[in-house]
Amino acid sequence: MRPSSSGPPCAPLARPLVIGASGLVGGAFHARLAAGGYAVTGTYRANARPGLERFELAGDSPALLERLRPSAVVLASALTHVDYCENHEAETLERNVGQVRPVAAWCSSHGVPLVYFSTDYVFDGAAGPYDEDAPTRPLNVYGRSKLLAEQVVASCPRHVVLRITNVFDIGFDDRNFLHRCVTSLRDGQSLVVPSDQLATPTYATWLADQTVRLVEAGRLLADGSPQRLHASCDDLVSRADFARRVASRLGADPALITLRTTADLHQPAPRPLRAGLRNRRWKALLGVERLPLDEALDDCLPRMRRLYARTL
Ligand SMILES: NC(=O)c1ccc[n+]([C@@H]2O[C@H](COP(=O)([O-])OP(=O)(O)OC[C@H]3O[C@@H](n4cnc5c(N)ncnc54)[C@H](OP(=O)(O)O)[C@@H]3O)[C@@H](O)[C@H]2O)c1
Incomplete structure (x- = not known):
């Protein structure tokens, strides 16, 4: 998935705003939009x-939005610490x-498209990976808050909810x-990972590039374009499997990966165990047949190697 070298003139991307650009997902969008020559804030x-x-949300x-008058809003900010959310329900629902709400309301009243990120934690993890229309049943406060926010965002005529999971970069x-x-x-420290939480990881660099290319092509944020999509790699893997793939690429000692069951971890928030997202619509929209996790990891490998060698 290489960035397109020169996208066509694209109204939603003329002056985009990325809220939460210091985070993992927002950072990838901000970098991709800047690299594409867009006047991104x-x-x-x-x-x-x-x-x-x-x-600060x-x-x-509305004052920030009025001042910047963005052509599209990429809302990548959230309270994302799942266990903290479990113990702080009121704060989580507020944030x-x-x-x-005010961001969605401003976008609605100004006809500005809104990109929002949700999660496979809207599902109960009994039978993943899930299609876009599968019934939702969040198990924890974070998942409930994201599902409620999806409903808020849906009030905006031009929006897309991208459900993503186990985002990596x-x-x-x-x-x-x-x-x-x-x-x-790298530091020879044990990495404790759950062995029984399955998901279909999303590579942030691909997500940003794919989304920008779809908007450029008029296939997202356009009249009649899909408003709820599952964007992830194909493979349903545990955190342990993911970590092993990383270790083998770096030539690191896989014995540092210490497996625990979710029951043994005693995490405050219940986790959907067999979660993950079925990405068929996303692939059809992109016109690709496969989005393999190994290719995504290989794409990220040069930066992984630099971090491993302390040169990043
Ligand atoms: N990471 C995942 O695996 C994953 C999976 C599924 C869905 N998602 C969703 O994807 C989105 C992005 O997640 P992420 O992993 O990139 O999150 P992240 O790395 O935790 O970044 C969150 C971003 O939001 C900003 N932020 C937080 N509270 C804010 C507030 N009150 N006002 C303004 N900015 C605020 C943070 O700013 P500072 O850091 O500068 O404070 C940061 O830039 C979220 O909606 C999340 O629910 C993520």
Whole structure:
């Protein structure tokens, strides 16, 4: 999945705003849009990054939106710590649902398209991977908040909800699993992973590139285009399997990967065990037959190697 070298002039991407550009997903979108030559603005909240503007969703969102007048909003900010959410339900609902409302309302009233990211945690994990229309039944507070936010976003006439899962990339710091995986293997530290939580990982670099190309091609955020899509790799894997694939690429010691069952981990939030997303619609839209996890990991490997060698 290579970025297109020169996309056609594209109204939604003329002046996009990425809220949460200091995060894993928002960072990939911000980088892809900047590389594509788009006049993108990105925001951070607590983790300042060069070129990003500070923005707090709890503040006056409409004022920011009025000032910037974006051509599209990529809403990649959320309270994403699943176990913290479980113990802070009111805060989670306020941040993940309440604070989405003014953004969706502004986009609706200004005819501006909104891109929102949801999760396979809207499902109960009894029988994944799931199609877009499968019945939802979140097991935890985070999953419930994301499902409620999907409903808020759906009030916006031009929107797309991209459900994603186990997102990986190198990102900016160790707040993501791949980053932690590489640094633990590098530093000879044991990496404790659940052996029985299955998902279909999403590679953030691909997600951003694929989404931008689909918008450029008028296949997303256009009249009649799909509004709920599952965007991930094909393979249903455990965290342990994922970590082993990383270790083998880096020539690291797989014995550092320590398996635990979810029951043994005593995580505060119940997890959907057999979750994951069936990506058939996404692949059909992209016109590709396969999105293999191994190809995504290979694409990321040069950056994984630099992090492993401490040169990143
Ligand atoms: N990562 C996954 O595996 C995964 C899976 C499924 C769905 N998703 C969804 O994908 C989206 C992006 O996730 P992510 O993993 O990229 O998250 P992340 O790395 O935790 O980044 C979250 C971003 O949101 C910003 N943010 C948080 N609270 C904010 C607030 N009140 N006001 C303004 N900005 C705020 C953060 O800014 P600072 O860091 O600067 O504070 C950061 O830029 C989320 O909606 C998440 O639910 C993620």
